[in-house]
Each structure stands twice: as structure tokens, then as C-alpha cells.
Amino acid sequence: MNGSRVLTGLSKSRSPDERKPEQRSAAHGPSGRRLSDIAYEKIKRLIICMEYRPGSFLNAAQVGAQVGAGITPVNQALNRLMIDGMVELIPRKGAIVRPISLEEILNIVDVRMVIETYCVRLAAERARDDEIARLFTLLEEAEILLRQRDVEGLMLLDREFHIEVSHAARNPVLAEMLLSLHERSLRVWFTSLSDDGHLAQVQHEHRDIAGQLRARDAIGADAAMRLHIESFRSTITGA
Numbered sequence: 001m002n003g004s005r006v007l008t009g010l011s012k013s014r015s016p017d018e019r020k021p022e023q024r025s026a027a028h029g030p031s032g033r034r035l036s037d038i039a040y041e042k043i044k045r046l047i048i049c050m051e052y053r054p055g056s057f058l059n060a061a062q063v064g065a066q067v068g069a070g071i072t073p074v075n076q077a078l079n080r081l082m083i084d085g086m087v088e089l090i091p092r093k094g095a096i097v098r099p100i101s102l103e104e105i106l107n108i109v110d111v112r113m114v115i116e117t118y119c120v121r122l123a124a125e126r127a128r129d130d131e132i133a134r135l136f137t138l139l140e141e142a143e144i145l146l147r148q149r150d151v152e153g154l155m156l157l158d159r160e161f162h163i164e165v166s167h168a169a170r171n172p173v174l175a176e177m178l179l180s181l182h183e184r185s186l187r188v189w190f191t192s193l194s195d196d197g198h199l200a201q202v203q204h205e206h207r208d209i210a211g212q213l214r215a216r217d218a219i220g221a222d223a224a225m226r227l228h229i230e231s232f233r234s235t236i237t238g239a
Helices: 003-012 021-026 035-048 060-067 071-083 102-126 129-148 151-168 172-192 196-214 218-237
Strands: 087-090 094-097
Touching: 035 060, 035 071, 035 172, 060 071, 071 087, 071 094, 102 151, 102 172, 102 196, 102 218, 129 151, 129 196, 151 172, 151 196, 172 218, 196 218
Parallel strands: none
Antiparallel strands: 087 094
């Protein structure tokens, strides 16, 4: 696979609305979702869960066979994953899973400390009651997964919990920034927060955040989120 060809091909491709009906149909799966979107989600999951480990070479044909997609949707998905910082596209060689350094994760934590604490303060003021109720539903689902020791399921619920909080802040730009930051650090979540003590601690911290939001306590929510982020920093540094 030629990395530069993947990038140029995307820039010259027609938009979905300009394609013929049979072309539009071929670009979508049975559910109506774009095949490249489906491939993107599947490949991202394999990277996050370390089935595709840092430094691994990704052959488009082999990846396509594993995720059930053609080479074109896979190449489009790899381009998106490059933008996400998860893969590198090397001209004339292909795609490589991008390693993530401790320094990079700590930089992400620093940024989260600034914008996610602000986000949770906004959520305490703006969240609807049904959005707060959804957080507690996620916490109940997490209790089941804790008993099952389902690390991947808990990681995905952690992601959803933070997405719900960011949406409740009513600032789409902020929500998009936080989603990117969380997804860039999910691989570290998967490898660092896998023992029972850490998993239970995350659940406790999430309950505190949700409780502060239900009380509409912006200061308390800020403090709870700050503690949660600092706890993650301590876990990955071993402090």
C-alpha cells in the first residue's frame, strides 16, 4: 500500500452525493453506514485493545480481511486514524501503528486538566435531568462489568461517561476536543487500569462526578473531575 496514494486519493474522490446510485450503494453497508466508517471503528478498536500493537505494520489487504472491508474503505479509515494520531502513513511502505509515549500522555493529561474541569463546571449548570440520569445508568452498567472483570467494556463505558458529560456542557467544540484527547489515551487506559483496585477506583470517581452534577455543584464537580484526572496521572506514572 502506498501511503501517499491513500492521501491523494481521498482529496480527489467525489463527494457521496456526486456518485452514481450504484456507487453510493457500494460505499455503504447493509445498515446504511459508510463502509469506511465501519472499518474505522473496527480498526480503532483493534489498536486501542492492543491487538494491533505499537509499531505493527498494517497491510491494507490483511486488515480488510480481518475487519470485513475492502482495500478502499480500509485506506480511508487509515487516513482518519492518522489524523487521530493512532497510525503513521509511510510513503511506499504503508501504515504503522503509532507508539504513544509517556510524555505525550502526560501532555494530554495536562490539557484535560484545563479543559475538562471547565467542561464539567458548564455541565453542572447546563445538563438536563435526563442527561444526569444517563450517567447513573452508565454507572449501574459498569457495576455489572466490574463483577465480570470486563476491561474492554469498562473502558468503553468510561469513554461514554466522559462523552455524556461533555455533551451536557452544551459546547460542541469542547466536546469534540475532549473526545479526541480521550481516544488518544485509551490504549494507556486499557493497559494501565486493568486490575480490580484501579477499576473500582474509576467507578468511585465517576460516581462522585455524577453526584456533584446531580447536586448542580459546579465547584464540587470541578474538584471531583480534577481528582479523577490526577488519579489517572498517578496510575500511569506509578506515583
